[in-house]
Amino acid sequence: MKTITPPLDGPVCPLPLTHHDQIVLGHGSGGKMTHDLIAKVFRPPLSNPALDAGDDAAVVQVCNVAPNQAPLRLAVSTDSHVVWPLFFAGGDIGRLAVCGTVNDLAMMGAKPLYLTAGFVIEEGLDIAVLQQVVTSMQAAAQEARVQIVAGDTKVVQKGKADKLFINTSGIGSINTDIHINGSNAQPGDIVIVSGTLGDHGIAVLEARGELGFETNIQSDVAPLNHLVEAILSVSHQIHVLRDPTRGGLATSLNEIAAQSQVGILLEENQIPVHPTTAAACEMLGFDPLYVANEGKLIAIVGPDDAQVVLDAMRATLYGAGAAIIGEVGSHHPGRVLLKTAIGGTRIVDVLAGEMLPRIC
Amino acid sequence: MCLGIPGKIIEIYQINNMQMGKIDFGGVVREVCLEYVPDAKLGDYALIHVGFALNILSEHEAQETLDLLKQVSMSEEPVDDIFG
Amino acid sequence: MKHIEEYRDSHLVQGVIAEIRRMTTRRWVIMEICGGQTHAIMRYGLDQLLPAEIELVHGPGCPVCVTSLELVDKAIAIASSPDVIFTSYGDMLRVPGSRQDLFSVRANGGDVRVVYSPLDALETAKQNPAKQVVFLAIGFETTAPANGMSVLQAQKQGIHNFSVLVSHVRVPPAMHAILGAPHNRIQGFLAAGHVCAVMGYWEYLPISRQYHVPMVVTGFEPLDIAQGILMTVRQLEQGSARVENGYTRLVTKEGNQSAQAVIDRVFESCDQKWRGIGVIPHSGWRLKPEFSAFDAETRFDISEIKTDEPPVCIAGLILQGLKKPYECPAFGTQCTPITPLGATMVSSEGACAAYYRYRRD
Numbered sequence: 001m002k003t004i005t006p007p008l009d010g011p012v013c014p015l016p017l018t019h020h021d022q023i024v025l026g027h028g029s030g031g032k033m034t035h036d037l038i039a040k041v042f043r044p045p046l047s048n049p050a051l052d053a054g055d056d057a058a059v060v061q062v063c064n065v066a067p068n069q070a071p072l073r074l075a076v077s078t079d080s081h082v083v084w085p086l087f088f089a090g091g092d093i094g095r096l097a098v099c100g101t102v103n104d105l106a107m108m109g110a111k112p113l114y115l116t117a118g119f120v121i122e123e124g125l126d127i128a129v130l131q132q133v134v135t136s137m138q139a140a141a142q143e144a145r146v147q148i149v150a151g152d153t154k155v156v157q158k159g160k161a162d163k164l165f166i167n168t169s170g171i172g173s174i175n176t177d178i179h180i181n182g183s184n185a186q187p188g189d190i191v192i193v194s195g196t197l198g199d200h201g202i203a204v205l206e207a208r209g210e211l212g213f214e215t216n217i218q219s220d221v222a223p224l225n226h227l228v229e230a231i232l233s234v235s236h237q238i239h240v241l242r243d244p245t246r247g248g249l250a251t252s253l254n255e256i257a258a259q260s261q262v263g264i265l266l267e268e269n270q271i272p273v274h275p276t277t278a279a280a281c282e283m284l285g286f287d288p289l290y291v292a293n294e295g296k297l298i299a300i301v302g303p304d305d306a307q308v309v310l311d312a313m314r315a316t317l318y319g320a321g322a323a324i325i326g327e328v329g330s331h332h333p334g335r336v337l338l339k340t341a342i343g344g345t346r347i348v349d350v351l352a353g354e355m356l357p358r359i360c
Numbered sequence: 361m362c363l364g365i366p367g368k369i370i371e372i373y374q375i376n377n378m379q380m381g382k383i384d385f386g387g388v389v390r391e392v393c394l395e396y397v398p399d400a401k402l403g404d405y406a407l408i409h410v411g412f413a414l415n416i417l418s419e420h421e422a423q424e425t426l427d428l429l430k431q432v433s434m435s436e437e438p439v440d441d442i443f444g
Numbered sequence: 445m446k447h448i449e450e451y452r453d454s455h456l457v458q459g460v461i462a463e464i465r466r467m468t469t470r471r472w473v474i475m476e477i478c479g480g481q482t483h484a485i486m487r488y489g490l491d492q493l494l495p496a497e498i499e500l501v502h503g504p505g506c507p508v509c510v511t512s513l514e515l516v517d518k519a520i521a522i523a524s525s526p527d528v529i530f531t532s533y534g535d536m537l538r539v540p541g542s543r544q545d546l547f548s549v550r551a552n553g554g555d556v557r558v559v560y561s562p563l564d565a566l567e568t569a570k571q572n573p574a575k576q577v578v579f580l581a582i583g584f585e586t587t588a589p590a591n592g593m594s595v596l597q598a599q600k601q602g603i604h605n606f607s608v609l610v611s612h613v614r615v616p617p618a619m620h621a622i623l624g625a626p627h628n629r630i631q632g633f634l635a636a637g638h639v640c641a642v643m644g645y646w647e648y649l650p651i652s653r654q655y656h657v658p659m660v661v662t663g664f665e666p667l668d669i670a671q672g673i674l675m676t677v678r679q680l681e682q683g684s685a686r687v688e689n690g691y692t693r694l695v696t697k698e699g700n701q702s703a704q705a706v707i708d709r710v711f712e713s714c715d716q717k718w719r720g721i722g723v724i725p726h727s728g729w730r731l732k733p734e735f736s737a738f739d740a741e742t743r744f745d746i747s748e749i750k751t752d753e754p755p756v757c758i759a760g761l762i763l764q765g766l767k768k769p770y771e772c773p774a775f776g777t778q779c780t781p782i783t784p785l786g787a788t789m790v791s792s793e794g795a796c797a798a799y800y801r802y803r804r805d
Contacts, residue, residue, distance in 0.1 A: 024551045026538075211560045212411075213390040269454075276387030279445050283385050283408075284560070285363045285534075342457040342666045344489015357534040357560055359363055359410055359507075359587060362480055362586035362638030364664075366447040366694075376601060386445035393563060396589055396703045405447055407641055407694050410533070411561025412590040414703065415641045415694050417447060422693035426450060429671060433459015 030246025030292070031351030050076075054259060055181045056107040056242060059174060070176055075110035077101055078169040084162050086133065088207035090199075090218030093166055094136035096294060099223045100245070101170040102144045106225040107241040107297065109180035109232060110172030115141065116150040120165040123158045133164065144223035146170070178232065182259035184239035189328040190306035191264060192299045194227065194313055195220065195321035196274045197249055198281060201291035211284065211357060215276050220318075222295030227316045234312045237302030244298060247351045248290040252298055253336045254350045263332035266348065268341045270325045285358035290351045300328060364409035366417050367392075369400055383408055447693070451665030452488075460670040461493050464677055471497045472680050473629045474673060475622070477615060478636035479506030480664050488666045498673065501629070504618055504718060505636055507583045507611075508535045512717040515611045516541040518746045519580050522609065523549045523556050525744065529572055531565040532580040534558045562594035562608075569598070569606035578740045581608040586638045588612055588729060589703035592710035595731065595738050609740040610730055613716055615639050616647045617727035623655040632676040634662040634669070637691040642707075644699025648687045656685040663691040710735060 026033040043052065050058040057077035079100040086093045098115065105112040117137065121130065141148055203219040205211060224243065231238060240260070244252040249271075257264050273281075273288045281288050295318055301309045306324060313319035336348040367383035372394060374380065379394040383406065390411070394400050397413045406413035476482060482502045485491050491500050504510050520541045523530035530546070537546045537558065550556040555575075559565045562579055569577035581591035591608065598606045615636060622630060635648060640661045648659050658679035662672030672690045679686060689695055707729070716728025731739045 022548065022551050024547045026547065210558070212564065213388050215388045217387075275445070279386035279388045282365050282445060282448065283367075283388055283390070340488045341452050342454045342488050342490065342493070344492045346487060346489045357558060359533045359535060359583065362478065362584065362636060362664075364586070364638045364641070365445070368446075376597065378597065392561075393590075393593065395593060396700055396706075398702060407638065409586055409638060410590045411563055412593070414586070414589065414638065415700055418693050422447060425671070425692060426456075429456055429460060429667060432463050432674070433456050435463070 028246075029351060029355065031251055031290075034246070035350070053181060053183070054255070056104040057110065057170075057172070059108055059181070073174040073176065075105045075108040075172040075174055076170070077104035078167065079104060080165060080167040082162060082165050083204060085204075085207050086129065086163060088219055089203045089216075091203075091221035091294070092133060092136050093164060094133035095140045095221050097166040097168045098137050098140035098144065098146070098148075099221050099294060101168040102140075102146060102223045102225055103243045103294075103297070105170050105172035106223075106228040107180070107243055108172070108174060109178035109228065109238070109241065110174045111229070112144060112146045112170055112172040112225050114149045115146055115168050115170045116152075117148050118152040118167040119154070120161050120167075121153065121155050122161040122163050123155055125163050130164070133166075140223060144225055177236070180238060180241050182240055182242065182256050185256055185260035185262050185264075185300045185328050186239060186302075187262060187328055187330040188303050189239055189262075189300045190303055190324055191253070191266070191326040191328065192301060192306065192310055192313065193244075193249065193272065193323060193325050194224070194297045194299070194319045195295075196272045196277065197244070197293055197296065198273060198277045198286075198288035198291035200294040201248070201286075202277050202280045204292075205284075206280075213280060213283065215280055217274065217276050217280065220293060220295035222318045224295065224297050224318060227297070227313060227319050230316050230319075231299065231309050231312045234308050235301065235305040237305040238299055238309065239302065240298070240300035242298045244293050244296060246292050248288070248292060249298065250287075250289040250336065250348045251350045253348070256298075256300065257336050258334045260328075261333045263329045263334070264326055264336045265329060266326035266336065266338045268338055270323055272321050272323050272325075286355055289348060290355055303327075362409055364407045364414065366405045367408050369394070369402055369404050369406055369413075372400065372402060381413070383413070448665060451663070451667040453667060457490075457666050457670050458493070460667065460674055464498070464670070464674050465495045467674070467677055467681055468495050468497050469681060471499065472631055472677060473499045473501060474632040474634060474676055475501045475503045475630045476634040476662070476669070476672075477503040477505040477619070478634075478639070478664075479509065480638075481505070481634060481636070481662065481669060484664050484666060484669060490666055490669060494673065498677065500673075503622065504721060505584070505615070507587070507613060508539060510613055510718040510720065511536070511539065511582050511611050512719050513542065514717070515582075515609070516545075518741070519609055520544060520546060520549055521746055522578050522740060522744050523554045524552070525576075527575050529555045529557060529568060529575050529577045530580070531557050531559045531568060531577060533560075533582070536580055536582060562590050563597070566594050566597055566603060566606055569603050570601075573605060575605060576743070577606050578744075579606070579608045580611075582611045584613055584615060584636070584639050585643045585707070586636075586641070588707045588711065589642060589700070592706045595710050595735050596706065598738055599735065604737075607738050607740040607743045608731070610711075611716075612711065612729035613718065614727050614729065615643075616651060617724045618718070618721075619648070619651050621721065621724050621727075623651070623657060630657070632657060632680055633659040634672045634676065635659050635687075637661055637663040637668070637695060640689075640691065640695045640699065642700050642703045644697050645687055645689065645695065646697055646699075652685055652687050658685050659687045661687070661689045661691045661695050663694070 027037045050060050057075040061071040063071045081097045083093050102112045200219040203217050242252045313322040338348045367385040369381050370384045371382035381394045383392050393412045405417040407415050546556050565579040645661050652659050660672045660675045675690050711729035712732045713726045714728045714730045715725050717723045736742050
């Protein structure tokens, strides 16, 4: 039978630009859409140097009353927690709320001191659930050795909040000789990560039950300020610290590469991922580099101190799985590249919007 | 077009007269439909795509292929008659 | 993970590539038909390791990319209807329709849910008897058995609030369209391993003969793809044109008979519009009349939607393998994964998205 082939029409582009005039879920994913939203809607009217620096926490100065005393440097941060479900393997919204802000402060090299906690509670929530969350916050605060010194409570009608939203803000003090921020990475620096990637994101996805899989993966949610203290005590060459939360390692490294105007080259074989997390990502078509973490940090360190920092990290509770995963260079400024497991090189981009399980 | 990965069949049962099972992908367990692999046995590896087992993986063929590729990657001369 | 890690072994992959290098004496143009293979090639940087004489061209093997604009618009229209729970595979949510995508429908209050499996959509229908549950049943032959089973089960179990919006595409007619096109440059094919796991590869024998083109059934891990390329190059260098199986651990010539039986039972052949290419006769599947009760196109009155298509996006030429993403004037500027002009940029498997994500230089 002769097969008749159709005349091909040539290029037909399906579509004009999709303008998002309204907020969609992708704006909250921590990736490019979030950054664009911040740049277009929030930053212009609110701009000031501390905000514009774009780090995990703002660094501000308070001038003391005594004129010949150096100004006090503080780190200030705020974080809202809307995770669903409230409880998941390894953690809950309360622990997340405390650790999230403690970690943001610690990433500036600050000693976290005081937190506030604001609660938006949906009508109908069991008080026992609220008590459980608060108990968890107390335990996390104790572990981090911070105090929650102010709070607020609002109740909204059923349907107006997903059971419970928590906002935490925090203040920490920064020693005069510490200058850690996203613009400090330098060519020659070594990139270290404190442990396995992607565990939190997968644990939460599993707890949601929508994709129907079961694992023994636990969220890694943890306060990292003691780990930061440990490495600060052995090195003055720590240039950048960041905790790769929404958007994962890939997004955080891209932010740093852009802020510091350097290139970062990663070694795929060195990046630690728990085998079960890796398997879950395979099944869903996710890349662990983009999955959220809540108890891990990236440290970008001068080359001479990389080994002592690594050793110091590995000696702490939350840094046992630390590994060197790459280095900073002057080629491809603003770009993150990865040497793949088979020896090729590819770009590691920021997360675009929402990460979706794929069939392709 | 076809994100499919192999997983080990660890349970087989019936739901709504459909052959179903639990698959273990390296520590991740999920329920899948086994209607398309009626000869599946516990311990078999199957290709899973969108919650369905599409074929049983032949361990024998897998090993043969890997052995052949190991030969290819070790040899210095062109290997002309691989794969028959 | 067993049966995956072994095929990512750097030493083996490099060894096979060295063999390809030894064997290659001239330029060859090879197409990988499957989006998953494109993704793997870009993600591992495999194409950089191949000899320069081998050009890999990315075929239209991404069902998300090739789903017609009209169907996306129909999906959006249905999802926007009251009392509808619209379920879909994840990657379809960001595909742009004429005015919006399924994500925006959700933002406007529509109940749009991602499911991993069509049986989950069926379960959703059972749990929500007062709602209409619609499942967006897209895919190549690989996904048809799963989509088909959901319809069969809906009929068997009497789940009448369930319906499917079908858009299935088939590989063999696409191969004909590509190889028969006047400017075709493709000399060899890596056939899609998982499509063949279902359908076998007996359909490719007459195509290979007609156009004198070697075809190798190929898997998705770096070692599989390197092997597929090696086998294709070997044939090209020898001047042969056969269909060979490079994915023997999962593919047989006949394919999966019980899966094919369900496809035959539920679907029938139809002409299908491929986004960026046009209508390819007999290249799609639609529900057979006896299942029309479960056909969302019948259940929801959606009239023919006509759309104007802007000229900038060259997704068509890219899907046909005639141009590379970076040859498009809009690539990376007007057209990015956030602001996609065409489906090849939206889908994580699309060639443009793969290039944008992994290879922007």
